[in-house]
Amino acid sequence: MTSPTVSRGPSQDRLALRLPPEYTERTPGCPFDPSTRLTRMGAEGPVHQVTMGDGDTAWLITGHEEARAVLADPRFSSDRFRSERVLRKLPETLRQRMTDPAVRAGNFITMDAPEHTRYRKLLTGQFTVRRMRQLTPRIQEIVTEHLDAMLASGNRADLVQAFALPVPSLVICELLGVAYEDRAQFQERSGTLLRLNAPAEDVVKAADELRAFMRGLIRSKRAEPTDDLLSGLITSAPDLTDDELVGISLLLLIAGHETTANMLALGTFALLEHPEELAKLRDDPSLIDGAVEELLRYLSIVHLGPVRTTLEEVEIAGVRIPADETVIINVPVANRDPRVYGDRDQLDVARGRVSHLAFGHGIHQCLGQQLARVEMAVGFTELLRRLPGLRLDLPASEVPLRSDMLVYGVHSLPVAWD
Numbered sequence: 001m002t003s004p005t006v007s008r009g010p011s012q013d014r015l016a017l018r019l020p021p022e023y024t025e026r027t028p029g030c031p032f033d034p035s036t037r038l039t040r041m042g043a044e045g046p047v048h049q050v051t052m053g054d055g056d057t058a059w060l061i062t063g064h065e066e067a068r069a070v071l072a073d074p075r076f077s078s079d080r081f082r083s084e085r086v087l088r089k090l091p092e093t094l095r096q097r098m099t100d101p102a103v104r105a106g107n108f109i110t111m112d113a114p115e116h117t118r119y120r121k122l123l124t125g126q127f128t129v130r131r132m133r134q135l136t137p138r139i140q141e142i143v144t145e146h147l148d149a150m151l152a153s154g155n156r157a158d159l160v161q162a163f164a165l166p167v168p169s170l171v172i173c174e175l176l177g178v179a180y181e182d183r184a185q186f187q188e189r190s191g192t193l194l195r196l197n198a199p200a201e202d203v204v205k206a207a208d209e210l211r212a213f214m215r216g217l218i219r220s221k222r223a224e225p226t227d228d229l230l231s232g233l234i235t236s237a238p239d240l241t242d243d244e245l246v247g248i249s250l251l252l253l254i255a256g257h258e259t260t261a262n263m264l265a266l267g268t269f270a271l272l273e274h275p276e277e278l279a280k281l282r283d284d285p286s287l288i289d290g291a292v293e294e295l296l297r298y299l300s301i302v303h304l305g306p307v308r309t310t311l312e313e314v315e316i317a318g319v320r321i322p323a324d325e326t327v328i329i330n331v332p333v334a335n336r337d338p339r340v341y342g343d344r345d346q347l348d349v350a351r352g353r354v355s356h357l358a359f360g361h362g363i364h365q366c367l368g369q370q371l372a373r374v375e376m377a378v379g380f381t382e383l384l385r386r387l388p389g390l391r392l393d394l395p396a397s398e399v400p401l402r403s404d405m406l407v408y409g410v411h412s413l414p415v416a417w418d
Contacts, residue, residue, distance in 0.1 A: 167261075290349065393414035
């Protein structure tokens with residue numbers, strides 16, 4: 001669900017628009033590895049000052065231990081828009097939005113304690129391991145229904161459109177109480193918000209349309225509550241305003257389908273390109289939980305982020321970072337830190353559970369990580385069980401990669417099966 005951190009909110013972190021493309025574009029023939037530039041930087045040390053596309057500077061963290069330290073340190077703020085330096089760099093339309101209390105309300109991943117703590121407490125009980133496991137039978141039904149439809153239509157499909165995107169979309173829609181037939185509205189607009197090169201006016205328009213959509217849903221839930229998370233929030237926290245509920249629900253809605261959808265598609269692509277690992281998983285389904293963790297580590301679909309701002313001068317790994325500086329965690333490189341992982345560049349589904357940063361760390365660690373784990377475990381297991389001889393239906397070099405998006409993955413994945 002996340003990210004993660006995995007999980008990005010509407011109109012935030014537009015700093016990514018100004019990053020040179022060599023930080024996000026993958027090396028040809030290596031779609032699962034960080035860029036050559038980032039890999040080289042990671043080998044040189046854990047902390048780097050980098051020049052952004054607009055000539056400004058930021059600090060990139062590529063070490064695993066150092067990334068965890070930053071994410072757990074309250075001297076690094078998640079509220080990037082408290083910084084005048086950051087606000088001055090934004091287009092006027094975005095600057096107005098990022099300082100608008102109505103827009104910021106409920107978007108708790110851009111908040112620090114104690115504001116963040118208040119929202120987090122309201123939601124923690126909704127995403128317990130126990131509740132996610134209770135959802136497993138319904139997730140199994142959704143996966144089965146989509147695989148049945150794929151099999152009924154022949155032996156070819158675009159895995160993104162037929163499976164990877166609709167499965168987590170339907171799960172999060174049911175969890176929040178959003179009508180599934182409305183999914184096209186939020187998927188198209190959330191896609192605009194996650195495009196690295198989206199014009200500011202397009203971002204604002206998409207965000208406004210999403211907010212209007214969610215505000216209408218909240219009004220209907222207030223009038224007629226149902227058995228879903230959004231109605232539960234309205235009932236259990238009557239002091240939450242409509243603006244707060246809009247911010248919370250949009251954050252969960254976008255994060256709840258974008259990240260898992262891309263992990264399902266990119267993870268399948270990775271398994272197909274590593275047939276020995278796919279065979280291990282198909283032959284021994286008990287490996288699935290560890291395989292999910294390994295895929296999360298190996299793929300790390302959030303290219304650059306989380307992003308923090310220093311509240312004071314801070315020293316990381318002997319490097320002094322001044323106050324009011326942008327600090328970017330590079331999760332793909334940190335998740336391949338040779339000090340932590342042996343054979344770091346190898347996909348090993350039998351590696352077992354590993355510590356990784358795919359869901360972040362600290363108080364902002366992904367709220368929906370247990371849901372994402374269940375969706376991936378069921379999804380990968382059933383894909384391999386139900387589709388014998390699953391294979392790419394085009395050369396691997398022609399698979400369109402999401403290097404242009406905040407959340408990495410594939411735009412489509414044509415596959416065939418026996």
